[in-house]
Amino acid sequence: MKTFEMRTAIHFGDNALGRLKELPYKRVLIITDPYVVQSQMIDLITAPLDAAGKEYDIFCDVVPDAPVGKIAEGVKKFLQYMPEAVIAVGGGSAMDSSKAIREFALRINNYGKVGLIAIPTTSGTGSEVTSFAVVNDTEAKIKYPLVSDTLTADEAILDAELVKSVPPAVTADTGMDVFTHALESYVSTDHNEFSSALAEKSIEICGVFMLRTYLDGHDMHARQKMHVASCLAGLSFNTAGLGITHSMAHQLGAVFHVPHGRANAMLLPHVVEYNSDITKGSRSQKEYLPAVKRYANIAHILGLSNYNKVMSVHSLVNWIQFMQKEMNIPQTIQEMGTITPDAYFLAVDRMAEAALQDTCTACNPRVPTKEDIVKIYTRLWSN
Ligand SMILES: NC(=O)c1ccc[n+]([C@@H]2O[C@H](COP(=O)([O-])OP(=O)(O)OC[C@H]3O[C@@H](n4cnc5c(N)ncnc54)[C@H](O)[C@@H]3O)[C@@H](O)[C@H]2O)c1
Ligand SMILES: [Zn+2]
Numbered sequence: 001m002k003t004f005e006m007r008t009a010i011h012f013g014d015n016a017l018g019r020l021k022e023l024p025y026k027r028v029l030i031i032t033d034p035y036v037v038q039s040q041m042i043d044l045i046t047a048p049l050d051a052a053g054k055e056y057d058i059f060c061d062v063v064p065d066a067p068v069g070k071i072a073e074g075v076k077k078f079l080q081y082m083p084e085a086v087i088a089v090g091g092g093s094a095m096d097s098s099k100a101i102r103e104f105a106l107r108i109n110n111y112g113k114v115g116l117i118a119i120p121t122t123s124g125t126g127s128e129v130t131s132f133a134v135v136n137d138t139e140a141k142i143k144y145p146l147v148s149d150t151l152t153a154d155e156a157i158l159d160a161e162l163v164k165s166v167p168p169a170v171t172a173d174t175g176m177d178v179f180t181h182a183l184e185s186y187v188s189t190d191h192n193e194f195s196s197a198l199a200e201k202s203i204e205i206c207g208v209f210m211l212r213t214y215l216d217g218h219d220m221h222a223r224q225k226m227h228v229a230s231c232l233a234g235l236s237f238n239t240a241g242l243g244i245t246h247s248m249a250h251q252l253g254a255v256f257h258v259p260h261g262r263a264n265a266m267l268l269p270h271v272v273e274y275n276s277d278i279t280k281g282s283r284s285q286k287e288y289l290p291a292v293k294r295y296a297n298i299a300h301i302l303g304l305s306n307y308n309k310v311m312s313v314h315s316l317v318n319w320i321q322f323m324q325k326e327m328n329i330p331q332t333i334q335e336m337g338t339i340t341p342d343a344y345f346l347a348v349d350r351m352a353e354a355a356l357q358d359t360c361t362a363c364n365p366r367v368p369t370k371e372d373i374v375k376i377y378t379r380l381w382s383n
Helices: 016-022 034-038 043-051 068-081 092-108 168-187 193-215 220-240 244-256 260-276 290-301 309-326 341-357 359-363 370-382
Strands: 009-012 027-032 055-059 085-090 115-120 132-137 142-147 155-158
Touching: 009 016, 009 220, 016 043, 016 155, 027 043, 027 068, 027 092, 034 085, 055 068, 068 092, 068 132, 085 092, 092 115, 092 132, 092 142, 115 220, 132 244, 142 244, 142 359, 155 220, 168 193, 168 220, 168 244, 168 260, 168 290, 168 309, 193 220, 193 290, 193 309, 244 260, 244 341, 244 359, 244 370, 260 290, 260 309, 260 370, 290 309, 341 359, 341 370
Parallel strands: 009 155, 027 055, 027 085, 085 115, 115 155
Antiparallel strands: 132 142
């Protein structure tokens, strides 16, 4: 038996932030990152709360990639304030930090149900609807996803007003994160009809609107579409899981602070090739691997279909690389120019070990060995 469940009520479209006036809570803790406060974007959140006479406090010390030390600070603040609900405002880092803060605080003092409202300010992670919170153990230099239904937000508010300030580089990285979520969940061994439908729609939107948001951040139609695509992809992978692009990207984030979406974008063409095993001379079976047909379907949705499935997969790889180039995402670690070869190759073995243990590896369509992962990290350096 399989179960498909959506636990989060999603408010979207014009004036979605108006929902804040109607929240059934009087005392809320806003958890966000410093940018949201410094840019005064926070006013878009506090104005409806003020209008509805709600009490609030703000924890605005979230930093990228949700390091455990910052989560501990947030837990302290949460336990001092004892809110009825948390409002998470920000990218994946703020939403994941909020999820972890509420989870750990209630394990220390479970004073009753505390709601969670997630308001994304990037169109990328889909964290507003997932039961994942990716945290960063900065001492061990490992990023790993916590997975539990108790982490899931009660409500998500998708208001594209909040994403129009996202700079082009972050728009590119987060857009590719959306695409990677949809693609990995689509080929995952745990995919089902519901997750596939969500992924297909998300990919269709990425095909039309991702580049538009990069080229013109004030194209509000495109921003709105990508905000929804991000959420659709989140719903998809929440039930179907992801794959080794994410397992490997988590390590690049933990060890070298490569932004999450950027790491995914760089790894994705290599992982598609690995999962389909169609590169010349490398095919080990007579029959094509199951992912080949699924990737070919995606190529079809993107309007790339070719006269056979293998050509379609090659077209998909080319499309991903084309998007990378158009959005100025480096294709290799060497091209990034921030990591020395010595540091990189010294870390590869340990990153491969950690990637193999990452939860996302379990539903990758091809079962990788450590050597396979080392090979992909090696190709990523300069291939
Ligand atoms: N929980 C999940 O399901 C899930 C899924 C994928 C990724 N993640 C995690 O999410 C994190 C990445 O999240 P992200 O890609 O959204 O990036 P982020 O939250 O780290 O934000 C990236 C940068 O963009 C800035 N920013 C955010 N919104 C902005 C706006 N509207 N205008 C201008 N700047 C803005 C932030 O201040 C930050 O400097 C990673 O830790 C990743 O592992 C979680
Ligand atoms: Zn991701």
